[in-house]
Amino acid sequence: MGVITLVLILLAAVLAYVVIWVQHRRQQHAIFSRLGIPYVPPHLIYGSNHILRGSGKITIDVMGQWLQQYGKIFGYYIGWKPTLVVADLDLIKTILIKDFHNFSNRPKLVIDAQPVVNTLVGLRDQRWKDVRSVLAPTFSMVKMKHMAGIMNEKINVLIKIIEEKSGKGEAVEMYSTFQGLTLDVISECALAMKTQCQQKQNKDELFKAVRGFLKNAINPAILLALYFPYFASLMSFFSNRLALSGRMTRMIIDHLEGVIAVRRRDINSRSVDVLQLMLEAAESRYQGSEGDKDCIKHKLLTDEEIIANAWVFMLGGFETTANSLTYTAYLLATHPEVQQRLYEEVCSISKVEKSTRDAGAMSHQGHECHGGSVSTNRHQ
Numbered sequence: 001m002g003v004i005t006l007v008l009i010l011l012a013a014v015l016a017y018v019v020i021w022v023q024h025r026r027q028q029h030a031i032f033s034r035l036g037i038p039y040v041p042p043h044l045i046y047g048s049n050h051i052l053r054g055s056g057k058i059t060i061d062v063m064g065q066w067l068q069q070y071g072k073i074f075g076y077y078i079g080w081k082p083t084l085v086v087a088d089l090d091l092i093k094t095i096l097i098k099d100f101h102n103f104s105n106r107p108k109l110v111i112d113a114q115p116v117v118n119t120l121v122g123l124r125d126q127r128w129k130d131v132r133s134v135l136a137p138t139f140s141m142v143k144m145k146h147m148a149g150i151m152n153e154k155i156n157v158l159i160k161i162i163e164e165k166s167g168k169g170e171a172v173e174m175y176s177t178f179q180g181l182t183l184d185v186i187s188e189c190a191l192a193m194k195t196q197c198q199q200k201q202n203k204d205e206l207f208k209a210v211r212g213f214l215k216n217a218i219n220p221a222i223l224l225a226l227y228f229p230y231f232a233s234l235m236s237f238f239s240n241r242l243a244l245s246g247r248m249t250r251m252i253i254d255h256l257e258g259v260i261a262v263r264r265r266d267i268n269s270r271s272v273d274v275l276q277l278m279l280e281a282a283e284s285r286y287q288g289s290e291g292d293k294d295c296i297k298h299k300l301l302t303d304e305e306i307i308a309n310a311w312v313f314m315l316g317g318f319e320t321t322a323n324s325l326t327y328t329a330y331l332l333a334t335h336p337e338v339q340q341r342l343y344e345e346v347c348s349i350s351k352v353e354k355s356t357r358d359a360g361a362m363s364h365q366g367h368e369c370h371g372g373s374v375s376t377n378r379h380q
């Protein structure tokens with residue numbers, strides 16, 4: 001067979017593959033039209049992901065425009081994947097409450113990356129329910145109150161930083177300051193790790209690693225796996241070797257393995273944090289009843305799952321809380337009348353708590369209310 005024939009066969013094979021691929025993708029993109037659901041017309045490769053997350057786009061604005069254009073229930077595609085948007089409150093209630101048993105799974109992860117597959121975010125079906133029921137009591141009000149001491153200590157640092165800077169007339173960059181506060185709180189509450197992210201923003205290794213991790217969360221490799229699912233298994237293979245050696249993940253896993261070993265060895269080293277609560281929750285209950293001969297005597301959570309979930313609490317709580325705090329501060333600064341009302345409300349509660357404390361009826365770690373306000377540069 002001549003070289004030309006070989007090249008022609010190769011070209012024909014590539015062409016046939018492309019034609020089959022395009023047909024398959026078109027079929028995947030036909031689901032909403034088949035179901036009679038309005039949808040955003042998809043790009044063959046990207047679906048509508050390039051519109052939703054394109055550079056300079058604000059996802060929530062794009063979603064708002066689509067809602068106006070297509071109504072309260074519509075579809076769009078992320079690559080090949082159909083995604084249904086539901087903005088009808090009654091239907092949302094049905095999905096999240098009455099019919100939740102049909103909707104408890106999150107969309108499958110784009111790549112099966114460790115350690116996220118072992119966490120509440122990655123687990124599916126019965127295993128998600130089991131792990132969730134072991135972990136949920138960790139976040140009860142009573143247990144959270146035990147951690148209030150750690151939180152107050154970190155908030156005192158925040159107040160000091162803001163007082164110092166505003167005393168000198170310097171502007172305070174609230175976003176990174178709140179990121180520091182959030183990471184200081186979560187690191188100690190969930191990872192048993194004392195950090196000083198608020199004071200040493202640009203020097204703290206964990207702070208730098210977490211910010212770097214989130215910045216690169218959506219990278220070309222993820223996008224490739226998203227648009228061409230064939231690559232996903234390949235990416236999972238590499239990611240599980242590379243991600244585990246990822247700086248932030250490695251730092252946390254090494255640290256947690258050490259802390260768990262120390263706590264099991266030395267009962268006095270135990271403290272009140274989410275990690276300890278997870279260790280106790282995982283070890284105090286067993287599958288099956290005590291008297292049952294066939295009772296499976298194994299821990300409800302493996303060490304791998306405990307570490308993975310501590311890791312995900314840190315990631316899940318970091319950006320969300322820092323963003324909420326920053327946006328709240330921004331709104332309070334731009335709405336001084338609401339800020340004043342909030343201030344008065346906090347003062348009135350603070351006074352009640354102080355008099356209750358003074359009466360010796362109750363001990364409570366609260367802050368007395370003293371003057372203070374948030375303002376943006378615009379108001380200075």
Ligand code: HEM
Pocket residue numbers: 106120121132312313314316317318320321324
């Ligand atoms: C203002 C702060 C927060 C916001 C706005 C927020 C928002 C959310 C939302 C919307 C979900 C559901 C996501 C989905 O279904 O795909 C979720 C789940 C989750 N969040 Fe948060 N979150 C916040 C704080 C935290 C904190 C502090 C932690 C950890 C201590 C945390 C850990 C988690 C975990 C583990 C899940 C998965 C739960 C499960 O599947 O059982 N979040 N969060």
